[in-house]
Amino acid sequence: MLGLxxxxxxxxxxxxxxASLWDAVARxxxxxxxxxxxxxxYDDAVIDRVIDAAASLLRRxxxxxxxxxxxxxxxHEPLGTVRRLLRFSGGNxxxxxxxxEELPERGRLVLPDLDLPYLDLSDLGGGHFRLxxxxxxxxxxxxxxGVLRAMADDYGAxxxxxxxxxxxxxxxxxxxxxxxxxxxxxxxxxxMVG
Amino acid sequence: xxxxxxxxxxxxxxxxxxRLMPLHVLLDARGRIAGYGATFAKLVPEGxxxxxxxxxxxxxxxxxxxxxxxxxxxxxxxxxxxxxxxxRPVSFxxxxxxxASGAGQGMILNLSFGIGVVDAVRxxxxxxxxxxxxxxxxxMMYLVEAKTTxxxxxxxxxxRLQGDKQxxxxxxxxxxxTGLSNRRALAQALERMTRSGQAFGLMHIDLDYFKAVNDTxxxxxxxxxxxxxxxxxxxxxxAEDVVARVGGxxxxxxxxxxxxxxxxxxxxxRMIDSMSLPIEFDGKICRVSASIGITTSDSYPEPEIGRMQxxxxxxxxxxxxxxxxxxxxxxxxxxxxxxxxxxDRRRA
Numbered sequence: 001m002l003g004l005x006x007x008x009x010x011x012x013x014x015x016x017x018x019a020s021l022w023d024a025v026a027r028x029x030x031x032x033x034x035x036x037x038x039x040x041x042y043d044d045a046v047i048d049r050v051i052d053a054a055a056s057l058l059r060r061x062x063x064x065x066x067x068x069x070x071x072x073x074x075x076h077e078p079l080g081t082v083r084r085l086l087r088f089s090g091g092n093x094x095x096x097x098x099x100x101e102e103l104p105e106r107g108r109l110v111l112p113d114l115d116l117p118y119l120d121l122s123d124l125g126g127g128h129f130r131l132x133x134x135x136x137x138x139x140x141x142x143x144x145x146g147v148l149r150a151m152a153d154d155y156g157a158x159x160x161x162x163x164x165x166x167x168x169x170x171x172x173x174x175x176x177x178x179x180x181x182x183x184x185x186x187x188x189x190x191x192m193v194g
Numbered sequence: 195x196x197x198x199x200x201x202x203x204x205x206x207x208x209x210x211x212x213r214l215m216p217l218h219v220l221l222d223a224r225g226r227i228a229g230y231g232a233t234f235a236k237l238v239p240e241g242x243x244x245x246x247x248x249x250x251x252x253x254x255x256x257x258x259x260x261x262x263x264x265x266x267x268x269x270x271x272x273x274x275x276x277x278x279x280x281x282r283p284v285s286f287x288x289x290x291x292x293x294a295s296g297a298g299q300g301m302i303l304n305l306s307f308g309i310g311v312v313d314a315v316r317x318x319x320x321x322x323x324x325x326x327x328x329x330x331x332x333x334m335m336y337l338v339e340a341k342t343t344x345x346x347x348x349x350x351x352x353x354r355l356q357g358d359k360q361x362x363x364x365x366x367x368x369x370x371x372t373g374l375s376n377r378r379a380l381a382q383a384l385e386r387m388t389r390s391g392q393a394f395g396l397m398h399i400d401l402d403y404f405k406a407v408n409d410t411x412x413x414x415x416x417x418x419x420x421x422x423x424x425x426x427x428x429x430x431x432x433a434e435d436v437v438a439r440v441g442g443x444x445x446x447x448x449x450x451x452x453x454x455x456x457x458x459x460x461x462x463x464r465m466i467d468s469m470s471l472p473i474e475f476d477g478k479i480c481r482v483s484a485s486i487g488i489t490t491s492d493s494y495p496e497p498e499i500g501r502m503q504x505x506x507x508x509x510x511x512x513x514x515x516x517x518x519x520x521x522x523x524x525x526x527x528x529x530x531x532x533x534x535x536x537x538d539r540r541r542a
Contacts, residue, residue: 004347037351037354038347039347039348039351079343081343085339085343088333088336088339091321091323110340110341110343110344111344189319190315190320190321190322190332191312191316191319191335
């Protein structure tokens with residue numbers, strides 16, 4: 001697993017719950033307190049140990065912690081990089097959703113080692129979609145759900161998300177776009193600020 | 195199955211044309227600008243309708259194009275053009291094609307920002323709606339931004355690595371108790387100076403009565419005394435001098451370009467005087483002193499580290515034997531001829 005993903009979890013835990021919680025997680029997971037380097041590759045088991053340690057220390061289900069992590073990536077990550085890069089995928093939420101299958105490829109364009117979940121979208125009509133996710137990280141679809149929720153918020157769309165469990169290694173999410181034009185989208189310009 | 199025919203003329207509504215090519219420019223039969231797409235319009239808010247094409251644009255490649263006829267002759271080739279805009283010209287890639295069977299019906303010039311798309315998006319606040327749906331401009335913007343982020347991440351990584359490396363190097367060269375250099379740092383400094391032929395003074399310093407402090411007051415008191423001694427050595431040397439702790443209570447000081455024996459003796463005397471002051475620790479008074487042996491590189495035809503260290507040690511033990519708390523210069527370390535009085539003093 002590319003360290004970028006591990007480091008995102010590290011920063012999520014540190015920014016959300018404080019440095020001392022991260023230190024405790026690191027200790028329990030057998031990771032140095034300095035944590036992960038984005039561009040190095042780590043054994044897949046390490047990230048699992050980190051998530052399990054955080055879930056047990058915070059007494060929270062692993063799934064909801066992962067969803068919060070997805071939301072954090074888009075909404076709270078201090079530099080707003082993920083949000084900006086995701087906004088390049090479409091001018092509104094339906095466009096964004098319809099190009100979500102490109103996500104792993106977009107990631108690999110920049111970081112060839114980046115292993116984002118393989119995503120498969122079916123349009124069931126009436127604003128109803130089904131998204132299948134396959135990843136080496138168990139429960140990755142919960143992170144995807146957090147990302148989708150935050151991106152819908154960013155585009156000003158109202159969506160209902162539901163996790164349908166895992167079947168033969170494939171996680172399934174259902175997405176209902178309730179109202180696209182309920183709120184104003186947060187501003188986004190193609191050109192970088194500054 | 196339909197067969198496409200060469201020379202077939204398609205009729206495309208203006209709006210469709212605009213959606214397909216928002217950066218196109220229409221030229222009339224005389225080479226004047228007759229219309230353009232919505233995105234091109236954003237670049238020329240003052241309007242360019244009726245302006246001769248070669249007045250608005252300069253064709254850079256192929257070179258030598260300066261008339262409508264020249265342009266028509268290059269139909270279908272890749273062009274590099276610049277929209278003349280005072281101090282902010284805009285570069286384009288372009289292609290020109292006749293509208294009907296010949297240039298007599300006018301031409302269409304389709305443009306793309308090419309590699310300059312990043313600047314153009316910023317300068318004219320373009321959005322994804324300003325580009326044709328097939329245009330990779332947005333992907334280009336995405337890549338540039340993602341690449342910048344990745345580079346910054348890598349740079350951060352490199353900086354952290356460099357910081358860690360420097361810390362590790364400093365730690366590998368430092369005596370942890372006193373913060374002075376260690377044996378390794380000393381060896382490197384001596385090696386550097388002898389190899390480059392730089393002259394230097396060498397001082398071996400050994401504490402007197404240190405074992406008594408350790409035995410009487412314990413190691414904590416001993417450590418405190420060693421730190422205090424290190425402070426003195428710091429104070430009495432320059433930044434470019436190398437001061438190392440090489441044993442329990444043994445120190446070595448190297449003074450680049452300082453070979454006047456008289457001067458080194460004065461420094462040694464000051465060190466001994468400061469170290470001989472009572473040192474308080476935990477309400478107890480510790481007393482040590484120091485014996486010093488000195489030699490200088492210019493007293494040897496070919497300075498050799500082992501020999502110099504041996505001689506500095508010999509001078510140090512001469513100081514010890516003579517009653518401690520004093521400095522001696524090795525007998526071969528001859529003073530410069532202009533200081534004959536020093537010879538007398540050393541022989542005394």
